[in-house]
Amino acid sequence: MIQRKFLWKIFFITSLFAVIPLLAFVFISDIKPNLLLLLSVIIISLIIVFTALSILLGPVDVIKSGAERYTQGDYSAKIFPPKEKHLKSIAESLNTMAKQLDERLDIIGEQSNLQQAVLESMKEGVLAVDYEERILMLNKTAERILDIASIDAKGRTLQEVVRISEIQKFFKKLLSEGSPQEAEIILQHDRDKFLQLSGTLLYDVDNKALGALVVLNDISNLKHLDTIKKDLVANVSHELKTPVTTIKGFIETLKEGAIDDPKNAERFLNIVSKHIDRLNLLIDDLLTLSRLEEMDEEVQLEDEEIKPLLQSVVEDYDFIAGEKKITLNVKCDDNIFARTNRHLIEQAIGNLLDNAIKYSDKKSKVEVGAFEQDGMLNIYVEDEGYGIDPEHISRLFERFYRIDKGRSREEGGTGLGLAIVKHIVNVLGGNIEVESQPGKGSVFTIKIPKN
């Protein structure tokens, strides 16, 4: 320590001044003291000098080590103020300075924590760069949206980190023009990802521009919903168009004279009536879907015994199954109960049963069953029908999705049955699974919470 070295220097010099005159005096004078006594005097005087210096410089040492602690950022322990007036005021000043620094650092720390928390909680991505396009900061959402990790990003250039050319161009334009910019981009590598960018220049407290700040908004879901809505309108219009055109055509034919030919008139009216039924069915299904969408969690639940519930749905389909000589079978233990909504679950099983009968050959078998597993009620509908190719499985539950449009339409299908089932299962807090083998048959299993 410098302090100690300094002490030794002073000690050495002071010793020289104390001992040399003494020795000189002894040699010059006639006094011949005992050597031992002389040595004792020298040692004692050295001890006195050393102790005096230690006492004098000790407090300086204390202040110095305290100041060193402060420079290392440790403001917890105060410097004990020495008795000596000047040193005491130095120690007190240092203590006050440390206290103020500590308080200011606390405030700065709190503010920066708060700012960090705000940034990290934002559902929008935030990305800031300087004029060299070096990344100053980015939050977690930005990392997620842009698929980058913060450790890699900070201090590196935008070009190195964000390889999306549209974003690079956006920053360039923002930095060169200086005016706020807005843009919507589709990511090239991920066509399903839509980003909304909104950028301004970044200013410091003295209003000096530091770089640019961009807020990124992932609007893929909104865009997706938009597409779904557009598709739905297009699909509904398409589905309505066929029966309406047919009805209109036959009415024109009747008006033009066919009405006077009773045999043909009846046939035409039957066709008209069939298409009106189809329109009705379509409207009913669309209404059911929109009601289910509004329902969410408000659905009423009651304790239901499952076996009689399955039997009652199967009874409803006995007639149409009978027409194709399809055997319907119920497999369910007695006393299985679940807290559910009877009307919704009946509708879902009904739609599955309807499909199982529609998409199966004559004289085949369909089984409707239920069992409990891991606290969930599993209800399945198994057929030996045409089966479904794996490529179609993921799209089966979309509205108006039909594998064989001709066959489905022939059967009077609107392509909304499974979309309704999916919605019902969602409303009941469950999920639906499909296993199918083309040419062998399919099993649709609804899993809903028992309680």
Ligand SMILES: Nc1ncnc2c1ncn2[C@@H]1O[C@H](COP(=O)(O)OP(=O)(O)OP(=O)(O)O)[C@@H](O)[C@H]1O
């Ligand atoms: N059990 C099944 N076996 C084979 N294919 C099926 C089965 N269930 C559904 N599909 C296929 O999935 C498509 C969608 O079924 P969905 O029930 O949604 O509509 P749909 O039966 O055509 O009409 P809707 O049920 O509205 O009257 C059907 O057109 C059919 O191609």
Ligand SMILES: [Mg+2]
């Ligand atoms: Mg169906």
